[in-house]
Amino acid sequence: MLSGDRRALARVISLIEDRDESLRTIIDAIYPKTGNAFVLGITGPPGSGKSTVTDKLVAEIRKRSGKRVAVIAVDPSSPFSGGAILGDRIRMQSHSGDADVYIRSLGTRGKHGGLSQSSKEVVMALDAAGFDWIVVETAGVGQTELDILRLAHAVCVVLVPESGDGIQVMKAGLMEIADLFVVNKSDRPEADKLVRELTTLIGMNEKRSAHDEWKIPVLKTQALFSQGIDELFAQLQEYRAYAQEHGVLAKRRLAFIEDEIAGIILDEVSRSIRRNLSNTTGRKIVSAVYNLLETPHQASEKFYHSKSDQKTLK
Ligand SMILES: Nc1nc2c(ncn2[C@@H]2O[C@H](COP(=O)(O)OP(=O)(O)OP(=O)(O)O)[C@@H](O)[C@H]2O)c(=O)[nH]1
Ligand SMILES: [Mg+2]
Numbered sequence: 001m002l003s004g005d006r007r008a009l010a011r012v013i014s015l016i017e018d019r020d021e022s023l024r025t026i027i028d029a030i031y032p033k034t035g036n037a038f039v040l041g042i043t044g045p046p047g048s049g050k051s052t053v054t055d056k057l058v059a060e061i062r063k064r065s066g067k068r069v070a071v072i073a074v075d076p077s078s079p080f081s082g083g084a085i086l087g088d089r090i091r092m093q094s095h096s097g098d099a100d101v102y103i104r105s106l107g108t109r110g111k112h113g114g115l116s117q118s119s120k121e122v123v124m125a126l127d128a129a130g131f132d133w134i135v136v137e138t139a140g141v142g143q144t145e146l147d148i149l150r151l152a153h154a155v156c157v158v159l160v161p162e163s164g165d166g167i168q169v170m171k172a173g174l175m176e177i178a179d180l181f182v183v184n185k186s187d188r189p190e191a192d193k194l195v196r197e198l199t200t201l202i203g204m205n206e207k208r209s210a211h212d213e214w215k216i217p218v219l220k221t222q223a224l225f226s227q228g229i230d231e232l233f234a235q236l237q238e239y240r241a242y243a244q245e246h247g248v249l250a251k252r253r254l255a256f257i258e259d260e261i262a263g264i265i266l267d268e269v270s271r272s273i274r275r276n277l278s279n280t281t282g283r284k285i286v287s288a289v290y291n292l293l294e295t296p297h298q299a300s301e302k303f304y305h306s307k308s309d310q311k312t313l314k
Contacts, residue, residue: 002128006099041154043137044174047160049185053229068132071134072104073106074137116150116151117263136151141172161191161193165197180219180239185222186227195220198218219235281306
């Protein structure tokens with residue numbers, strides 16, 4: 001995989017998706033090769049044109065910079081995913097002859113919370129495999145989707161005039177995460193109105209600390225007709241340079257690493273606590289609560305101080 005074998009890369013990604021037991025070994029081996037890619041999250045309401053924007057942006061990146069690009073389309077909403085992913089595949093076929101473009105859909109196999117963990121590791125694999133840009137597309141409809149964006153160095157929110165007003169954007173929590181806004185399908189009426197609203201909202205939300213000097217742009221595109229994509233690429237390049245120079249990238253990466261380490265430890269501790277709760281001492285504590293002899297808090301304290309779990313917590 002590290003020497004550029006696409007089949008090996010595909011296999012590694014499948015192992016990650018399947019949460020294979022070799023995962024730990026793989027990640028330990030590839031991690032030292034990571035840290036070079038720029039990870040761009042693309043989100044927005046269903047159907048706003050994320051895949052079309054991504055497709056055209058990939059073409060633009062290839063044309064202007066010649067850099068290698070990977071795309072992962074994350075689709076956690078199983079009832080709809082089949083069609084969307086199939087559509088994305090067809091749409092992205094324009095890159096199928098390009099060995100420096102890699103496109104992959106991440107499906108719904110990951111169980112509860114697993115998808116954001118898998119996405120992180122897939123990004124690591126793509127980074128280690130030498131992709132300079134990694135674009136992660138996910139529909140901005142729920143917490144899982146927003147969680148997935150916690151691996152991005154930049155987040156581009158794609159909206160359409162009819163997807164509602166700025167208030168909707170605030171409600172969906174998109175204002176907090178956006179580094180760039182794209183108003184796609186700007187051939188439609190009301191596009192300028194949405195641009196104005198977003199610009200006003202951004203003006204009111206200038207307190208985002210990491211972004212003291214970055215002025216969040218609001219761009220109009222007609223992705224289907226390749227309009228405005230050159231400007232989007234230019235703004236992304238500018239953001240990338242800005243984030244690099246101002247330590248924003250470093251800050252985000254440090255925060256991700258903190259999250260990652262905390263997550264691994266919490267997983268380990270939580271598994272171990274559950275194991276201990278099902279042993280003899282644990283059972284006693286659980287049944288005391290069941291029989292109303294103790295409250296859950298009292299039992300937790302007792303458990304916390306019990307011998308078997310001291311080891312875990314240490
Ligand atoms: N009129 C118009 N249609 C567009 C434009 N961009 C994309 N579309 C169309 O909008 C539809 C949805 O585009 P997608 O790129 O699949 O949108 P998406 O946000 O990826 O959709 P999901 O992944 O299903 O959430 C497709 O039929 C596109 O052809 C545009 O600029 N103008
Ligand atoms: Mg899509």
